[in-house]
Amino acid sequence: MLNSNNIVQSDDLKSIYFMYQDTVLSNDGVLFTCDFESASIDKIFALIDKQPELLPTHYQRVSVKKIERTVVAQHIQSMSTTTHTTLDTASLNAVAQRVIGILQDAVMREVSDIHIELYAHETRIEGRIDGRMVSLQPPIPEHEYGKLLFGYLFNEMAVDKDNDFYQANINNGRIEIELETPDGVRDTIWRVGYVPAKDNGGQVTLRWLNKNEFVPSLDNIGWETGHVRIMRDFAQSASGICFLAGQVGSGKTTTVASVLSELKGQGRSINTLEDPPEFDLGIIQSSVVALHDEEDVMFKYAKALLRHDVDIESHGEVRDTKGAMSLCRKGETGQIMFSTLHTSSALGIAHTLNEQMHVPTALIAAPNLMKLWIYQTLVRTLCPHCCLSFDDAHPHLSSEQLNKLDKWMIERNDTTLEENMRFKNPDGCEHCNKGEKGRTTLVEMIVLDDEDRLFISKKDYLGWSNALLAKGFKPISEHATLKIKRGHIDIFTAAERVNGLLGASSNDAYQQLWEEV
Incomplete structure (x- = not known):
């Protein structure tokens, strides 16, 4: 019994x-x-x-x-325990095995991020696979379990960290550990961050920085031929700035790495400032880690590179005014500059630089400074083994989804849609996760000219949007539509990543307020 x-x-x-x-x-x-x-x-x-x-x-x-x-x-x-004050050697070894087991399981499942979440009476361990959050193991009915994991990750494993682990303090660091991966045993590098939460809880997020061992070529990152041509034209120009915008985990760093890999060995000097480097590009890459209160470390490194005869320079994410201004200064001195930014559209780069980073509009709109602005996101691709045709997908769609789909198809008036569109199989198969496997890039680009700079100087962003569309600008929703027509991505998955793809107008939204369920 x-x-x-x-x-x-x-x-x-x-x-x-x-x-x-x-x-x-x-x-x-x-x-x-x-x-x-x-x-x-x-x-x-x-x-x-x-x-x-x-x-x-x-x-x-x-x-x-x-x-x-x-x-x-x-x-x-019933095994849930209260807090421990000390750990003996056997207990410490057990915690170490738990941490290694979590990391090992994650890399074999090709997880990009691990989330360890600590609640009052529970620890949850989840991971992001192809952009989708999944549970890596059942919730653990113990608070102490997660607390011990946090302490071991920071006190025993992390380097370049803010400090030793204290549950009430934000912390960041880096972990390097050799693990068995689908491609064999190799060193894995993780960025680890901690933030406290209510009920004596908190969250640790680990990002697998060198998940991809090899940098994809610019022709194989999901861009169209025209996108690649525009980027190459910019990269071969005399000077100017290219901003890549997007959410966390949208492939911005991979895109920059693809461009720089193509540019090396062509007679120009290339340097990067990264926090920290994610790819080995075979060029001079400086790890710029902001420790403690030294928030302007990127600015100091950028200033130092003025003495190093650089032709092409890439900065990690722009986060503050000093970082943005140093990037603009480098662009004005005759260098090709790359950097990344968190915004939700290519047009949003102007507003973010001016209103949040406090870069003057006169500088943003300076002739030949800002040349190429890109916004991109990653969307899960359909499994070719089990994806559903238009007719086969209908029984799996809700009435709301069918209504949105009908409206979307009517607006496009394209008779080839039903024949070419494909949908994810909710049951999936042995080759995928719920009908999808891998991700592709969706992108929009603004090639800035003097007309664009005039709108930016006036802060007339609505007028600018209309002017861009009038001269052929393709928003990211159009790139999504193109890949939906090809049968590469599911329209409802794409709508989760692309604003306005299936969005109702404000008139439709207001009319639905009093509808009966």
Whole structure:
């Protein structure tokens, strides 16, 4: 008979219990499980072989019995502990194995980001795969579990960190660890950040910086041929600034790396300032890490490079006025400059630089300074093995989705849409995750001319938007539509990343206010 008092507990066993949440070991030599196929069974057997002292000596053979999942969950819930003040060597080793296990599982599943979230009575471990947040393991019914993970990540593993781990303080650092990846054993580099939260909780986010070992070519990042041609024209010009904008994780750094890889070895000197470098580009790359209160470290490095005869220079994300102004200064001295910015459109770069970074409009609109502004995002691509045709997808779509789809198709009046469009299979297959696998880039570009600069100097952003459309500017929604027509992406997935793709007009929104459900 299983009860909470006769479950064998150790730090190693609890790690297995919490990870799988389907099996526990009783002190009378019985493994109680709700899943005979669970990997936890073999792990517990292996642990008993390694640590026979876990069970009394007279138990020669451990048996396995089936119980209900709810019973297992109830007993695991009862293991939740209060805070520890100190860790002995065995406990510290168990925490280390938990952390390594999380990282190892994440890289084998090709996770780009890991989120460890600590709540009052629970720890959650999630990851981002192809832009989608998924649970990496069931929620762990223990506050202390997550707190120990946080402390180990910062106090034992992280370098270039703000400080040792204190639960009330923001912290940032870097972790380097050798792991088995789908491409073999290699060093992995993670940016790790912590932010505190209510109920003595908090969140640690780990980003796998060198997930992609190889820099893709400019022709293979999802841009159209015209986009690539525009970028190459800019890169071969005498001077000027290119801004790449987008949300976190939208591929901006990868795009810059693709351009710089193509430019190296062509007779021009190239330097980058990064926080920290994500790719090995075979050029001089300076790791610019802002420690403690030294927020203007990028500005200091940029000033130092004035003495190093640079032709092409790339700065990491522009975050403040000094960073923005140093970039503009370099662009005016006759260099090609690249940098990134967080905005939601290419047009938004002007407003962000002026209103948030306090760069004067006269400088933003200076002749031949700002030359190319790009906004991009990443959208999951359809699985070619299980994607659905227009007719096959209909039973899986809600009435609201069907209404939006009908309106979108009517607006485009394109008879080829039904034949070419494809949709994600909600059940997915062995090749994908819920009908999608991998991501592609959607992009919009502004090639700035004097007309654009005049609108910027006047801060007439609505008039500028209309003028851009009149001379052929293609917003990102048009690039999304092109890839939807090709059957590369699902329209509803794209709508989650592209403003206005399926958005209702304000008139439609107001008319729906009093509609009956």
